[in-house]
Amino acid sequence: MGSVDTTLPHPFDPLSREEIENTIFAVKKVHGDVYFNVVSLQEPRKAEMTAWLEDPINAPRPKRLADVVVIAPGGKVYDGLVDPATGQILSWEWAEGQQPIITMEELQLVEHIVRKDPKVIEQCKISGIPEEDMHKVYCDPWTIGYDERFGSSVRLQQALMYYRPELDNCQYQYPLDFCPIYDADKQEIIAIDIPKIRRPLSKAPAFDYHPAAIEARGGFRNNLKPINITQPEGVSFKLNGREIEWQNWKFHIGFNYREGIVLNNITFNDQGEVRPIFYRLSLAEMVVPYGNPEHPHQRKHALDQGEYGAGYMTNSLSLGCDCKGSIHYLDAEFPTRVGGVRKIKNAICIHEEDAGILFKHTDFRDDSVIVTRGRKLIIQQIFTAANYEYVVAWTFHQDGTIQPEIKLTGILNTYAMDPEEDTHGWGTQVYTGVNAHNHQHLFCLRIDANVDGPNNTVYVTDATAGEAPVGSKENFYGNAFYNKRTKLATTGEAKTDYIAQTSRTWEICNPNKLNPYSKKPVSYKLVSREVPPLMPKEGSLVWKRAAFARHTVHVTKYRDDQLWPAGRHVPQTSGEPSRGLPEWIGDGTESIDNTNVVLWHTFGVTHFPSPEDFPVMPAEPMTLLLRPRNFFARNPVLDVPPSYASTPSQLLAKGQGVYNAADKLSKLAFETPEGVD
Amino acid sequence: MGSVDTTLPHPFDPLSREEIENTIFAVKKVHGDVYFNVVSLQEPRKAEMTAWLEDPINAPRPKRLADVVVIAPGGKVYDGLVDPATGQILSWEWAEGQQPIITMEELQLVEHIVRKDPKVIEQCKISGIPEEDMHKVYCDPWTIGYDERFGSSVRLQQALMYYRPELDNCQYQYPLDFCPIYDADKQEIIAIDIPKIRRPLSKAPAFDYHPAAIEARGGFRNNLKPINITQPEGVSFKLNGREIEWQNWKFHIGFNYREGIVLNNITFNDQGEVRPIFYRLSLAEMVVPYGNPEHPHQRKHALDQGEYGAGYMTNSLSLGCDCKGSIHYLDAEFPTRVGGVRKIKNAICIHEEDAGILFKHTDFRDDSVIVTRGRKLIIQQIFTAANYEYVVAWTFHQDGTIQPEIKLTGILNTYAMDPEEDTHGWGTQVYTGVNAHNHQHLFCLRIDANVDGPNNTVYVTDATAGEAPVGSKENFYGNAFYNKRTKLATTGEAKTDYIAQTSRTWEICNPNKLNPYSKKPVSYKLVSREVPPLMPKEGSLVWKRAAFARHTVHVTKYRDDQLWPAGRHVPQTSGEPSRGLPEWIGDGTESIDNTNVVLWHTFGVTHFPSPEDFPVMPAEPMTLLLRPRNFFARNPVLDVPPSYASTPSQLLAKGQGVYNAADKLSKLAFETPEGVD
Numbered sequence A, B: 001m002g003s004v005d006t007t008l009p010h011p012f013d014p015l016s017r018e019e020i021e022n023t024i025f026a027v028k029k030v031h032g033d034v035y036f037n038v039v040s041l042q043e044p045r046k047a048e049m050t051a052w053l054e055d056p057i058n059a060p061r062p063k064r065l066a067d068v069v070v071i072a073p074g075g076k077v078y079d080g081l082v083d084p085a086t087g088q089i090l091s092w093e094w095a096e097g098q099q100p101i102i103t104m105e106e107l108q109l110v111e112h113i114v115r116k117d118p119k120v121i122e123q124c125k126i127s128g129i130p131e132e133d134m135h136k137v138y139c140d141p142w143t144i145g146y147d148e149r150f151g152s153s154v155r156l157q158q159a160l161m162y163y164r165p166e167l168d169n170c171q172y173q174y175p176l177d178f179c180p181i182y183d184a185d186k187q188e189i190i191a192i193d194i195p196k197i198r199r200p201l202s203k204a205p206a207f208d209y210h211p212a213a214i215e216a217r218g219g220f221r222n223n224l225k226p227i228n229i230t231q232p233e234g235v236s237f238k239l240n241g242r243e244i245e246w247q248n249w250k251f252h253i254g255f256n257y258r259e260g261i262v263l264n265n266i267t268f269n270d271q272g273e274v275r276p277i278f279y280r281l282s283l284a285e286m287v288v289p290y291g292n293p294e295h296p297h298q299r300k301h302a303l304d305q306g307e308y309g310a311g312y313m314t315n316s317l318s319l320g321c322d323c324k325g326s327i328h329y330l331d332a333e334f335p336t337r338v339g340g341v342r343k344i345k346n347a348i349c350i351h352e353e354d355a356g357i358l359f360k361h362t363d364f365r366d367d368s369v370i371v372t373r374g375r376k377l378i379i380q381q382i383f384t385a386a387n388y389e390y391v392v393a394w395t396f397h398q399d400g401t402i403q404p405e406i407k408l409t410g411i412l413n414t415y416a417m418d419p420e421e422d423t424h425g426w427g428t429q430v431y432t433g434v435n436a437h438n439h440q441h442l443f444c445l446r447i448d449a450n451v452d453g454p455n456n457t458v459y460v461t462d463a464t465a466g467e468a469p470v471g472s473k474e475n476f477y478g479n480a481f482y483n484k485r486t487k488l489a490t491t492g493e494a495k496t497d498y499i500a501q502t503s504r505t506w507e508i509c510n511p512n513k514l515n516p517y518s519k520k521p522v523s524y525k526l527v528s529r530e531v532p533p534l535m536p537k538e539g540s541l542v543w544k545r546a547a548f549a550r551h552t553v554h555v556t557k558y559r560d561d562q563l564w565p566a567g568r569h570v571p572q573t574s575g576e577p578s579r580g581l582p583e584w585i586g587d588g589t590e591s592i593d594n595t596n597v598v599l600w601h602t603f604g605v606t607h608f609p610s611p612e613d614f615p616v617m618p619a620e621p622m623t624l625l626l627r628p629r630n631f632f633a634r635n636p637v638l639d640v641p642p643s644y645a646s647t648p649s650q651l652l653a654k655g656q657g658v659y660n661a662a663d664k665l666s667k668l669a670f671e672t673p674e675g676v677d
């Protein structure tokens, strides 16, 4: 009898440093000095992986493969597939006319070049900045998105321009009104977009958020007493490599340059039966379209994950700041441009939190009661997309609910304005001379379903009033209502939008397995209410490039490598034709009934800035739920020990036998403090 | 110069025990032995109260008054107003044909009478329960709601029937199929509703949630390590009587039999300026309509607050169970039926929680960073409405956001079913023989606005694409969008519904005060996404009785005593005409522009039960936000001390001066546990 070699990486593990290095070495050997854009795990083919997960001892172990993107001299882009163990290059293809993700290193370069460019210097002078102050000029380089004047074959960035009177000033309060365009291959500024109406540099006093600025304005508040959160006996989760087990959940925590956290093979141990739920969950793409129609603001519609990478932009988290309590961290490793490896320490944090009351019931007759507290497990990363930060938390509840949560913080993207100027409603003056444009943050959650097995069907469910009128025999009092279920049989039918009037939800069902009591198919339900439609119009540039955002839900049949709904290489796509989802859906006739389905869900917020968001934004949360419905035969958390439980018979016996595990450290707020009495 | 007498109760304080006793004494003296239904603070007239709040030293102190409801022999109901200090009865009126709130004591009585009633005993026999087992028969008495056969003049309850084979069994798994009707004045069963198709008592084995049942099924999970939450230096809030101060917030915490927690005179200290926001916030009413049209299930549509009272039904909370950490409690006192006073100890809990990241920004150039953690303050109660529990939390954030949150837990209302029976989609079999009917939980949040003063105007705001088409000069790339604001000028116009397509919000503005930067009126915005429409149809019984639930938002002009949108006395209202809001709104022509407005907001969930909810439901949360928009001139939390902050110049100086207040108690998850190394 064989056994699983536990010294090998799990097939879902990100490439190790050694694997990245081996891959780079192999590529360099054949292709010389190229710029490394991506060296990342190509996830195992699903068929192979599923076979191995089912029988890791006997099934062949999926091979480790490196998905490689390089930029060769002259700006030629190549997609490659490399075996890191052998160095064998399995494929190597020119990605003609395509631009891969922009790396942080590429972004960093632009500012230096902008500062020395004579045309930029001239524009700065017009804005009121003398040449000797060019070191005070900053830019946030963004991929150009798409600009029809320049096409896709030259790798371009647009430099959103700012000024810092002092080194520590927040630059976003001093935006400049022009926008240089940078050629990444030539490393030079090839054009500048200059608005017809000029807006001079703001002369408003700096309004900063750093401690010295706060001190100068009166100092920090001093009335916050510490809240200590500790786990003296350790945490309740276990890790085996990157596989975590907690409260019946088990899954693998991956991470890549693009999506950041990837959760694979999510299962729930239902009283001894390990039941699969999702094969893979990730934030697969996002788009942040800005609503000012003035040229060139239409170019501000970052597809942050496809264009910059939620992994590449992720923060190194620090204990007691980003995360509090008992924390486990995982690091991330990525290639550098010239072929080194950089490590982001603490890229992912993992911790538990108290989640308040899990369930409670009191019998009003005798006050017999049960009260049980809940827990949650949080897998979190934070990434910085130039001005904004995104806190992405994958929250697992004991009851089988998965709750992706995103908090938005950081700084508004800002543009120069004359304080007397009319913003025409496309933005808000958030500080003197600072126009923050309307925008949306739309995320695409990719749900590779595996609800009790790979063959699933998606239904929309709509709360619907009984058809019979008030006064009729069937509905005399008019109170009848039911949950109307509509099968999404094809990819075309599955393009669906949220309907508030019916509290619409989507059920990912396994039609092959019925709940023993309800006789309904076992399912996980998508409950998501923060689902603004894409505001850019049908046929608009954003609508074409970020096609995933056209609907609240799309469903496709699973295919390997259909991971990213705006396409593999996103920068400078024109949207003609649209990449990703529309390609995969085609004419919409493909059946998605009782097969391996992937559900793509767009959610987010429409953000009309206000001065409260300035100069740095208090975190704004958004969330959704994936809830088991008809999945379990009963409440799956009944065996969580209660804090307190009494039964009628115990109360009749004067409290004998009452279960009391109340938290002993809890105290009355105005008791004598610890150590003082 | 005068001073404020701090020994007197605050005018918003609930009646003290002494005041309740004095009132009862005064009433008994004149009216003899009556049943006390309500003895509760009549809140001060607003004009008087506002004058006093503005100048407590010189303005007359609003008088303490007791709002009294009694039931005299023969079932005659009287509304009275009593001065508890003098015992003077200021008014006394017969509430002809009206039924006041049902008290817990009234509910308790019914079960005893049901068990002895020969007609009930006979029905139990038909269900399979022998007469000697009548002590195992239980009922949840509900007000009859409205039944046109019986009208409103006789005080009635309907007894939802259950059985417990053993004393500690959860009765909701053994529902009986008939429904006795109880006359509260005669204290007898006057009728029984018997379904045409009988459903015998379930013979399924008991499936309980109490510890003995869990032990019998394998015991509790033992893999949860403690999470300790402590505040060794005490809490960050202060209480002066029932007035709380925390993080610039100040407000009074009231409590009454009806709404439970009432928050009054909510202000925010904005850098020294105390700015009013809301005069009064409460959950003013709710309705839980069930969707099975079969008679008599239409009667299941509890208006729990008006019919039973979120105060009367509130739980006595316990430290380390319902609440964890450093908790302050407030008690509640209510009259008993015969004129005593009962105390609910710990009716309200108050505590702080860590709220994760408040704001963060990293400069990608040099990793200079600020990260600041947030706090929240929670004012919470839990009430038990027969089978269900409602956890109501009023959460205050440091950034000026108020977040009412409700968690639903407890037990589904259940009805008997033949396991082979077709539920027709009106319910779900959640366990053998147990049909849980579809229902909604709709809450009415009453917002008495005071945004920088009493004169406010409400706007709806709708995210709207620019009108110009793609390709036009004004919107060439099609990305234009703005926030369309529509004034709700009259009470008729203000009947508005949520629109998901426009991410609709409501702004309560003060049109007399503009934000210095955005030049928009200061406002608080209602952001609420869990807003199902009332499922019972227009013209239905529920639609008539719970008229507040017809729209997501209603707005009225403030008037004293217009507190409860389904009317003052809710049980047995026919809805013809509808009480409360429709009466106040009338023809809808009244102006609500730039005046003292009250916004009534309906939110909640539509609940299609599933076996996961059985036998007790994991808590299901719902929430909404009241957010300052254009209210503050800037982010109001910049002075919250960060966990960590570094500036570019500090990093250039090799970290000198960096602000580091990271939580020192945070630990790596797999470090050696405390006290072991």
Ligand SMILES: [Co+2]
Binding pocket: A408, A439, A441, A607
């Ligand atoms: Co934003």
Ligand SMILES: [Co+2]
Binding pocket: B408, B439, B441, B607
């Ligand atoms: Co419910």
